[in-house]
Amino acid sequence: EVQLVESGGGLVKPGGSLRLSCAASGFTFSSYSMNWVRQAPGKGLEWVSSISSSSSYINYADSVKGRFTISRDNAKNSLYLQMNSLRAEDTAVYYCAREVEEQWLVIHCWYFDLWGRGTLVTVSS
């Protein structure tokens, strides 16, 4: 079965650290760029970070740059998000998502065709 399964969420104090994992199965993980997307309670979706298939290209939202680190291990079919200096506003469900990017003539298409169920991170004292 093609799926993504996140783990590693939990309760952490402000200033603390947490490492999220995303296990991929059912597809060739090493062929895809991957992303983290989060959703604060009662709020909308927020893109967090992306990593290319070979880890050559990495991007972060301004809200997490310098605090979060995305990485992957293609041999283990796994995606990671190391979160340091956590703040209350980082409280959210964190989803991993498989990315597809295509170019059709002069227009690009960038979308997430597979999502995990998410893992909840709560930052509170």
Next chain:
Amino acid sequence: SSELTQDPAVSVALGQTVRITCQGDSLRSYYASWYQQKPGQAPVLVIYGKNNRPSGIPDRFSGSASGNTASLTITGAQAEDEADYYCNSRDSSGKHLGVFGAGTKVTVL
């Protein structure tokens, strides 16, 4: 603030048609993708590209684009279509960052 603008909420009578829009400068270079999210569930891709539906998405969902505006149309809305809908693309900075619209809550009456 989001670089993709969506109306917060729309309502539609059962069986009628509803259109949700998404505006942003990046949509001149990128097709928007659209996601449906029901309470307590992960988002699901419903439209990508010019007007493409992933396998399993009903053909009552369609997409279109013009200038800096993308639209998602549900033709013959069903009760199970009641959900939040988000548009998404790269942002307009050229830095290959991602951005989501704030979401549109669709209520089926």
